[in-house]
Amino acid sequence: MARRVLPQRLTQGKNMGINFKDAAGVHADALALRAxxxxxxxxxxxxxxTPGFQAQDMDFSATLANVQAEGNGDLGDGxxxxxxxxxxxxxxxxxxxxxxxxxxxxFSQNATDFATSLTFVNMRLxxxxxxxxxx
Amino acid sequence: MSxxxxxxxxxxxxxxxxxxxxxxxSNLANADSVAGTEAExxxxxxxxxxxxMSDGPGGMSSAGGKVQVLDVVQSDxxxxxxxxxxxxxxxxEGMVFYxxxxxxxxxxxxxxxxxxxxxxxxxxxxxxxxxxxxxKLGEG
Numbered sequence: 504m505a506r507r508v509l510p511q512r513l514t515q516g517k518n519m520g521i522n523f524k525d526a527a528g529v530h531a532d533a534l535a536l537r538a539x540x541x542x543x544x545x546x547x548x549x550x551x552x553t554p555g556f557q558a559q560d561m562d563f564s565a566t567l568a569n570v571q572a573e574g575n576g577d578l579g580d581g582x583x584x585x586x587x588x589x590x591x592x593x594x595x596x597x598x599x600x601x602x603x604x605x606x607x608x609x610f611s612q613n614a615t616d617f618a619t620s621l622t623f624v625n626m627r628l629x630x631x632x633x634x635x636x637x638x
Numbered sequence: 639m640s641x642x643x644x645x646x647x648x649x650x651x652x653x654x655x656x657x658x659x660x661x662x663x664s665n666l667a668n669a670d671s672v673a674g675t676e677a678e679x680x681x682x683x684x685x686x687x688x689x690x691m692s693d694g695p696g697g698m699s700s701a702g703g704k705v706q707v708l709d710v711v712q713s714d715x716x717x718x719x720x721x722x723x724x725x726x727x728x729x730x731e732g733m734v735f736y737x738x739x740x741x742x743x744x745x746x747x748x749x750x751x752x753x754x755x756x757x758x759x760x761x762x763x764x765x766x767x768x769x770x771x772x773x774k775l776g777e778g
Contacts, residue, residue: 538640538641538768539640541644541765541768542640542643542644542647545644545647545648545761545765546647546689546703546704548648548651548757548758548761549647549648549650549651549654549704549705549758549761550651550687550689550705551651551754551757552654552655552658552687552750552751552754553687553688553689553705554686554687554688556689603754603757607757610761610764611764614764614768617768618768618771621771621772621775624775625775625776628775628776632776
């Protein structure tokens, strides 16, 4: 009998305890994806003058849904499946599809969204800290 | 978080743009370097950029990555031949060869290169502030 009590207690503890991953919710995944998207946009900006380079971007909501469905927050395949090529407004002679204004705007917007996700995660963590301290 | 990658990407772009600025400076400096034969004449140089496709452990192989300078090529445009018999570099017919440097094109290229460089510096600065804010996660 004594053996059975221990696992039960463990599962009870799991339900009652604080799980940081659950607490941060969607925002932790969103934060990781924002960082990944920053990398893609930085690569676009870096290759502004590379002939034949095709700008890429992430379908953010699709990728986030993908990661959420996988449930492990691992960016392995989920991140790549939703990468898409950007359609340029104007064709260029060297086949480069980076339009620097578009990329700068996307980068700036993405950085702001990163700060937003970070703020949400921070707010959740503060809530947890309050619960832990009992204040 | 892949901030190190981003810094490397922006850094490679800055390196590539400085190579480009180097060739522009060389072209502009030698715009009037005359020579007596076609073979000895300076020709405008241009770097060739190419994207390095990163295949890191994250499996993001299809995402573009760093920039590399594949080569620096010389322009094939015809040289400018001028009749200057008084020039010490002139050949037997009194002709000298001027480099095929288009100074206006070089100036616009320089503006483009320095703007691209600045953009990447800006990216680095933004990455830094994002990373710093991330480090402050959970504080105060």
